[in-house]
Amino acid sequence: MFRILAADGLAKGAVEKLKEKGFEIVEQHYEPEVLGKELANFDVIVVRSATKVRKPIIDEAVKAGRLKLIIRAGVGVDNIDVEYAKQKGIKVMNTPKASSASVAELTIAHMFALARYVNISNVTMREAKWEKKKYKGIELSGKVLGLIGSGRIAKEVEKRARALGMDVIYTNRSGKKDNFCECEYCCLEDVLKKSDFVSLHIPYDKEKGAVISKKEIDMMKDGAFLINCARGGVVNEHDLLDALNSGKLAGAGIDVYEEEPTKNTDLVSHPNVSVTPHIGASTKEAQKRIGEEVYNIVVDFFNK
Numbered sequence: 001m002f003r004i005l006a007a008d009g010l011a012k013g014a015v016e017k018l019k020e021k022g023f024e025i026v027e028q029h030y031e032p033e034v035l036g037k038e039l040a041n042f043d044v045i046v047v048r049s050a051t052k053v054r055k056p057i058i059d060e061a062v063k064a065g066r067l068k069l070i071i072r073a074g075v076g077v078d079n080i081d082v083e084y085a086k087q088k089g090i091k092v093m094n095t096p097k098a099s100s101a102s103v104a105e106l107t108i109a110h111m112f113a114l115a116r117y118v119n120i121s122n123v124t125m126r127e128a129k130w131e132k133k134k135y136k137g138i139e140l141s142g143k144v145l146g147l148i149g150s151g152r153i154a155k156e157v158e159k160r161a162r163a164l165g166m167d168v169i170y171t172n173r174s175g176k177k178d179n180f181c182e183c184e185y186c187c188l189e190d191v192l193k194k195s196d197f198v199s200l201h202i203p204y205d206k207e208k209g210a211v212i213s214k215k216e217i218d219m220m221k222d223g224a225f226l227i228n229c230a231r232g233g234v235v236n237e238h239d240l241l242d243a244l245n246s247g248k249l250a251g252a253g254i255d256v257y258e259e260e261p262t263k264n265t266d267l268v269s270h271p272n273v274s275v276t277p278h279i280g281a282s283t284k285e286a287q288k289r290i291g292e293e294v295y296n297i298v299v300d301f302f303n304k
Helices: 012-020 032-041 055-064 082-087 100-115 118-126 152-163 188-194 214-219 237-246 284-302
Strands: 003-006 024-027 044-047 069-072 091-094 144-148 167-171 197-200 224-228 249-254 273-275
Touching (some): 003 032, 032 055, 044 284, 100 118, 100 152, 100 224, 152 167, 237 249
Parallel strands (some): 144 167, 197 224, 249 273
16 A cells, blocks of 8 residues: 655545545654654655755655655645655656645735735734824736746736736746736846836745845835745845835735744834735635645556
8 A cells, every 4th residue: 555644734635535546644744853764654745835855854765765756735846855856766746736826816915915004904903093094005906016937826916917907017037928928028127127016926946045135126116015925035034124124115925934934023023014924825725726636646646
């Protein structure tokens, strides 16, 4: 019997379907110091964001020779040393389609929260303050949204933003995309200069580090907004906080952080920041779709 470790949980429906197919599922989170040894007992590990599968863990698993497949139940795979795993004969896969709509909707939600002070007015109302005159917001309609990245999530954001009457421009590393034919393609510098809202939808590359730091923030419009529902490392949090404190940026919507759980209390408690605890894919619908993709990956891999 093939054994699967769901290290960060898995949708109940997917667990039941895999069991019906004859797989044994163990839903258990292990700390890094013991995970490698535990993987001697599993053919597959399924992770979300909490579990990191790094070289030492992979080396431990390779000693037993049982682990065959690592699945990231989500989009990015930056919490897995992918190339190293492949070198050791372990396949790495993810579920890129399942959570795109959910992350896109959270991106739009952060934009609304900032534009209409939903974030901070929720706080001050609970403090028995009636600050109606203080919260004169802006409409999203007619504003320019600049997307950094052109993958599935960016496309879903673009569809929703256009429906709200926003003008959408985008950039990426590989050039103009056919599926963004109604949007203007720009270089990164122009996206930063032209946009009222800048939203990131790219993976984190640890070799290159942050895509948005002081240099890039300085290019942005005074009073612009930055949204990051991608990966924490793509934005330099220190430089972002400086820009918020100086008034260079009017606000930021953040779902992901350089360290998770984040200890950056200055950033998350800033009155001009809308924050969530990495919940981009945390909808019932997305989790169901993720579970279905994981099920299909496992069944196809073992030809069950």
